[in-house]
């Protein structure tokens with residue numbers, strides 16, 4: 001036996017000019033990225049620190065970029081004046097309507113995807129409902145709700161958000177369900193599960209990512225809605241976006257309150273997105289492939 | 292174990308008539324292979340038996356009971372799908388136990404059965420893994436394991452091996468055959484691969500455009516095809532079909548090709564087609580039924596044919612030589628060293644006892 005010398009692998013070294021060009025390219029890229037991030041984050045930062053400023057600091061000129069101390073006064077006032085209830089109202093209306101829309105929407109989507117309910121056209125017709133600009137229908141709905149006594153009620157807002165979210169949920173979930181290999185479902189049916197059991201044990205786990213992503217977006221829609229809440233509520237179920245506008249007074253604008261309320265209103269979305277981030281990214285990209 | 296009887300089965304998909312009247316009797320314990328080109332309705336037929344599609348017409352009987360209106364889960368059938376149909380979010384153990392859980396087996400019984408199936412299929416080590424961590428062959432074993440733990444009375448396989456590479460396919464084929472021998476259950480196996488059909492089947496059912504073209508034991512179909520379709524579908528390479536006429540000669544019959552060559556029919560074969568003398572026929576001959584003429588003399592029924600080889604394809608043990616006959620490329624399977632190269636002229640012997648003669652109008656065997 002002859003000893004075999006270990007093969008020497010030549011190491012490629014880039015010429016210096018190439019490495020220099022590379023370095024500059026990276027620096028430029030980071031500079032642009034940091035610049036854009038600052039531009040986008042600045043308003044968020046500004047509203048954030050505003051919540052922690054004293055009234056004098058809010059109106060100080062030149063502006064105070066970083067307050068010397070964090071004042072919790074604005075938050076305290078929101079609670080004292082009972083205005084914080086509007087965040088709860090938003091949570092209830094957005095949360096309940098999302099749950100209801102997800103439940104019925106997913107069942108509808110399954111029917112559309114697997115039983116070809118309504119052929120090819122029903123699905124398009126359903127999603128087209130979502131494309132109506134809200135402002136077009138808000139006044140007819142106001143008249144309807146006034147007649148039915150649904151103005152300023154949780155039930156009224158929840159029904160409306162559910163109606164608006166259903167088409168979106170159905171459309172998205174139909175895509176996710178169609179992506180499940182049919183054989184997975186059929187195998188379960190042959191194995192001894194009923195259709196409903198199979199939905200729970202096969203379809204639900206298979207679409208879980210898409211389901212959470214869709215739910216987050218449905219929730220955000222209801223959470224961010226302004227126009228319906230403005231027209232259809234008065235005092236009882238004022239949601240937080242409507243409440244924020246009430247701080248813009250004719251004599252005075254309560255900037256600190258606006259800032260504090262904005263923070264409270266952003267927190268639920270922030271936590272929802274943070275908790276479900278994994279699913280959302282995948283959900284969106286799946287949707288993107290589906291087109 | 293189950294006896295299956297299909298009678299007058301029809302299935303439409305909108306305007307498409309996918310299954311067009313199937314009558315089929317499958318005895319207890321038999322391994323039946325339904326084979327046919329892609330799109331001929333094999334899967335539809337199988338899925339109708341499973342209850343995943345509803346039959347538009349006709350009856351499905353299992354053990355004498357009409358099951359048309361039974362849900363899939365009430366038919367006590369196990370099915371293995373082409374793409375394995377494993378649940379990606381469950382471990383291999385849970386995948387195999389899935390059907391047992393549906394039927395509410397007690398926990399110790401589930402453990403015992405899954406372990407047994409895993410040992411039988413040699414996937415014990417994989418039980419704690421997830422399907423994505425398995426190789427194709429292992430996945431297929433899991434799918435089979437899921438089918439066999441349940442004591443189903445009837446097993447359905449829909450092209451279970453078509454996603455595997457050639458070598459693995461052969462291995463798994465043998466394993467499925469052994470499984471049938473060990474379990475003795477009635478199995479219906481769908482494939483488009485005629486080799487799989489030949490090697491696995493007790494009985495082959497050849498499907499074409501939603502109808503049964505012919506059924507019988509594998510060698511029966513291979514040696515006594517009733518139509519050109521059957522003759523051409525079974526066997527590799529495909530049977531050669533050459534246009535010719537049947538003419539009387541020396542008191543017997545001979546096949547005559549356009550260029551004038553003739554091949555005399557042995558008397559036993561001539562008997563059956565005497566009435567056809569003078570009419571056009573199609574000669575069907577398999578590559579392996581031609582050989583190079585040598586000095587050892589000829590047997591009864593071997594007819595000499597002089598040809599010029601124009602293409603040579605060695606495979607190692609055998610060599611395929613292609614030549615032209617009546618404007619048709621014909622391929623003969625010769626010994627590896629029988630042919631030197633293209634352009635070579637040689638005398639072949641055609642085994643006239645193994646040829647088929649077809650009516651060119653109806654493509655039926657005479």
Ligand SMILES: Nc1ncnc2c1ncn2[C@@H]1O[C@H](COP(=O)(O)OP(=O)(O)O)[C@@H](O)[C@H]1O
Pocket residue numbers: 304307309327328329330331332333334335336
């Ligand atoms: N769900 C379905 N909807 C409409 N047409 C179908 C459906 N399933 C199968 N077909 C059609 O029915 C015919 C038979 O299909 P199939 O039974 O899958 O064939 P095979 O399994 O023999 O390849 C094909 O033409 C196929 O396109």
Ligand SMILES: [Mg+2]
Pocket residue numbers: 333334335450
């Ligand atoms: Mg098929």
